[in-house]
Amino acid sequence: SVNEIAAAMEKTAKISIRVNPSVNPKTHPKIATGLKESKFGIHIESGQAFDAYKLAQKLENLETVGIHSHIGSQILETDSFKDAAEKVCEFVLKLNDEGIKLKFINLGGGLGISYTGEDIISPSELADAVIPAIENLNKNLDNDSGIELWLEPGRRIVGSAGIFITRVLAVKETPYKKFVNVDSGFTALIRPAMYDAYHRVVVINKLDEPSCETYTIAGNLCESGDIFARDRKLPEVERGDLIGILDTGAYGFAMASNYNSRVRPCEVLIRENGEIDLIRKREHYDDLLMHQFVPEDLKE
Ligand SMILES: Cc1ncc(COP(=O)(O)O)c(C=O)c1O
Known part of the structure; x- marks a missing residue:
């Protein structure tokens, strides 16, 4: 005690x-x-x-x-x-x-x-x-x-200061919905999957374009719940576009994980004067294995 x-x-x-x-x-x-x-x-x-x-x-x-x-x-x-x-x-x-x-x-x-x-x-x-x-x-x-x-x-203090940025890998049209498939999942931002949390979404490289289509933003994990945002009106989205998920400065990276062997993203600080600093390195595959050991007798 x-x-x-x-x-x-x-x-x-x-x-x-x-x-x-x-x-x-x-x-x-x-x-x-x-x-x-x-x-x-x-x-x-x-x-x-x-x-x-x-x-x-x-x-x-x-x-x-x-x-x-x-x-x-x-x-x-x-x-x-x-x-x-x-x-x-x-x-x-x-x-x-x-x-x-x-x-x-x-x-x-x-x-x-x-x-x-x-x-x-x-x-x-x-x-x-x-x-x-x-x-x-x-x-x-x-x-x-x-x-x-x-x-x-x-x-x-920090919630509204953060934007989570993820890149569009594909736009997939099913008979029921248009999905924007992005290169990250709830391993990087779990609030929508865990709490049905709503975050505003923008297409960063098309901020001035009018919203014309309804999209559901889907993550890249093997879980049906891996959806960042449902049925959002956005400008026409294409492979390579950058999706910004707003107000992710709190309970974003702090709740990130390596589930599905996903590496966690980098974090970048943007100052008021526009200067940019890398404040956390992106993880790599080696980081996933860093704390794992194979017992001697199981090695070849
Ligand atoms: C004991 C305690 N204090 C403060 C906080 C911060 O809460 P909030 O981010 O809602 O201000 C938390 C969050 O879990 C907490 O557990």
Whole structure:
């Protein structure tokens, strides 16, 4: 346990506990993490979180300094943040009354971005939703400097900054659909296959041409679910065109894999002044084999 490791090192470990506030953010079920049925965190309402803090208080090599909750991702309304903040603050006050004094509340990430042009909430709207609960708590705590509010947004910082670019290998017309087959698949961008996520798609070398045809953009993996975008109106697409899949800076490369022995793509930074830097090399076949070994007796 952390306590045992800290004891062996003759140190005191500062810890914070991830709690589950039982809040339902109106987002995709696969990225809602603070629901009462969720696997994440220790539940406040069942009393288990309270028991965990009491246990930590008794252990000699632990110092409980904070509390953490992260209710989900791609959240587009403030009510669930407010709900989580209120529940966590009420719990922190209960801990305070038991002599467990925390220094910070970390409310996680979750601020959504606009994938389809939908309304999003600004950081200041998020602040307006959660700060009243923190201020109210601070009035009731016997902590002169007040408890700190921490946030850890991810998607909102990098999501819209990334474009995933893939080249058209073929345009295939079936009796039912026109497919644009590209030279990558969900190994490079899994959000559409995993969450049915919608990403805007453009033909990078035909930005000024009118959209005239409806295409489904298909990846190159052996899975029917390997579809980047369905039924999109685009300019006429031809072999060699570059398809840009927008808003892929978050949960794009970070979720990439080598399934189907696919190598992961390079990443390129484009600066405001147009300068371009390679910031991650494209993988090669040798990279796939790098960590594999054939036992001596199975070699020829
Ligand atoms: C604990 C925690 N904090 C913050 C984040 C970032 O979330 P988002 O990208 O929605 O801001 C995540 C994402 O999974 C997370 O698990």
